[in-house]
Amino acid sequence: MAPPPTSVLHASLTLPPPTITHASGHYLHPSPGPPILDASGGAAVSCIGHSHPRIHTAISAQLDSCEYAFAPHFSTPAYERLASFLCSSTNGAMKKVFVTGSGAEAVEAAVKMARQYFVEKGEGGTRTRFIARQRSYHGNTLGALDVSGHAARRAIYEPLLSGKTSHVSPCYPYREKRVAETDEAYVDRLAQELDDEFHRVGADTVCAVILETMAGLTLGAVAPLQGYLAKMKEVCERHGALFVLDEVFAGMGRTGYLHAWQAEGVTPDLMTVAKGLGGGYVPIGALMVSPKVVEVLGRGSGAFVHFQTYHGHPVACAAAYEVQQVIKDEGLVENCRVMGEYLGERLRARLGGHPNVGDIRGRGLAWALELVKDKTTKEPFPVAQKVAPTIHAAGLQKFEIAVLPGGGVVDGVNGDLIVLAPAYNVTREDVDLIVQRTAKAIEHVLGGAPTAKI
Numbered sequence: 406m407a408p409p410p411t412s413v414l415h416a417s418l419t420l421p422p423p424t425i426t427h428a429s430g431h432y433l434h435p436s437p438g439p440p441i442l443d444a445s446g447g448a449a450v451s452c453i454g455h456s457h458p459r460i461h462t463a464i465s466a467q468l469d470s471c472e473y474a475f476a477p478h479f480s481t482p483a484y485e486r487l488a489s490f491l492c493s494s495t496n497g498a499m500k501k502v503f504v505t506g507s508g509a510e511a512v513e514a515a516v517k518m519a520r521q522y523f524v525e526k527g528e529g530g531t532r533t534r535f536i537a538r539q540r541s542y543h544g545n546t547l548g549a550l551d552v553s554g555h556a557a558r559r560a561i562y563e564p565l566l567s568g569k570t571s572h573v574s575p576c577y578p579y580r581e582k583r584v585a586e587t588d589e590a591y592v593d594r595l596a597q598e599l600d601d602e603f604h605r606v607g608a609d610t611v612c613a614v615i616l617e618t619m620a621g622l623t624l625g626a627v628a629p630l631q632g633y634l635a636k637m638k639e640v641c642e643r644h645g646a647l648f649v650l651d652e653v654f655a656g657m658g659r660t661g662y663l664h665a666w667q668a669e670g671v672t673p674d675l676m677t678v679a680k681g682l683g684g685g686y687v688p689i690g691a692l693m694v695s696p697k698v699v700e701v702l703g704r705g706s707g708a709f710v711h712f713q714t715y716h717g718h719p720v721a722c723a724a725a726y727e728v729q730q731v732i733k734d735e736g737l738v739e740n741c742r743v744m745g746e747y748l749g750e751r752l753r754a755r756l757g758g759h760p761n762v763g764d765i766r767g768r769g770l771a772w773a774l775e776l777v778k779d780k781t782t783k784e785p786f787p788v789a790q791k792v793a794p795t796i797h798a799a800g801l802q803k804f805e806i807a808v809l810p811g812g813g814v815v816d817g818v819n820g821d822l823i824v825l826a827p828a829y830n831v832t833r834e835d836v837d838l839i840v841q842r843t844a845k846a847i848e849h850v851l852g853g854a855p856t857a858k859i
């Protein structure tokens with residue numbers, strides 16, 4: 406059937422995707438077609454499900470009082486309330502908040518804030534470099550892409566980018582921990598690599614190290630090993646650079662902690678959040694700033710030299726604040742932890758024995774299946790086979806489920822990932838259905854009989 410004509414410039418797709426005419430709870434309703442179970446909340450965004458009545462009420466109340474005020478010149482109760490909620494949620498680890506329109510804008514703000522911090526400390530001329538991780542993703546705007554370790558997404562823009570970022574190995578035990586290496590020895594090796602990188606580029610030229618607290622869509626729900634964040638921060642502090650955690654994917658409850666760093670209590674100097682902040686009801690992200698950085702900004706110009714027409718948008722702030730109240734009132738961070746364990750258990754029971762499911766990993770309600778051609782050698786499927794996108798398409802077309810295909814060729818390594826990141830308020834029945842339909846889509850594309858009935 407010929408695709409319908411469209412004036413929308415779709416990203417990376419040759420055919421227009423299905424049109425969703427409405428959405429409610431955990432279901433997307435395309436036209437035409439049956440309802441689709443939303444097992445990934447888009448890109449791990451819809452954290453309280455679709456069409457929650459409390460968010461409708463909060464948005465319309467804000468529209469009735471003040472739909473817009475230019476944030477560099479005016480504040481609003483909506484912006485103040487959200488910022489104060491976010492700071493208090495960190496027990497004092499963060500003191501100020503700058504609300505943006507997306508995750509990438511929050512990362513851009515973090516990168517600029519880190520530079521301004523050293524300019525005001527009198528080291529602006531020297532501390533201009535960033536260290537990030539290979540196969541990381543921090544956003545598609547040019548600054549955020551510059552710090553991302555995703556060579557394929559950076560490639561065609563390279564001459565426009567600063568070239569001031571270098572990349573170290575991520576914490577990725579499935580492929581990169583050596584046989585017989587303990588977790589502790591692996592973490593020490595990664596910290597040593599970071600230390601070596603500081604020395605290689607000139608330790609006093611580095612402005613900040615930026616990491617995703619939990620690797621999201623490019624590496625596939627890889628939680629940090631115990632001790633990893635603490636050791637990375639220790640190296641960073643030893644060389645006087647800022648420690649930045651990007652929690653755009655992992656933050657605001659997704660991992661079973663409101664902030665993913667709270668699992669180990671390793672606090673960042675700057676942090677970013679986005680997806681679970683607004684739950685998809687509004688485009689929003691935020692940069693959160695620690696007292697250590699705020700203090701230096703105060704000594705200099707006293708302000709962040711950065712603003713945008715729509716930053717701190719009151720409707721976005723009001724919606725995000727209400728999303729956070731729903732998460733709190735309905736005990737959804739705890740539900741993420743409990744349902745996350747159940748999801749992991751069911752995935753292992755149903756798909757652990759599948760010959761092409763190399764790894765099943767996750768934390769909270771962020772899980773990934775890494776699919777391989779050969780489970781023993783971990784050899785990936787050939788790129789041309791497009792395994793993850795084909796499973797995604799089969800899920801949509803035949804099994805009424807939306808999963809997130811991840812991986813692709815990143816830094817020369819092909820990987821096929823199926824990422825599951827359902828809403829925080831899923832029940833055991835929802836989880837059972839997610840596992841059942843995901844397994845059917847995988848078995849449809851790759852074959853393989855179920856190892857257990859659920």
Ligand code: PMP
Nearest residue numbers: 507508509542543544621653654
């Ligand atoms: N950082 C991380 C860790 C992300 O996962 C993403 C989005 N996938 C971004 C930044 C960019 O966010 P956005 O798409 O909202 O710009």
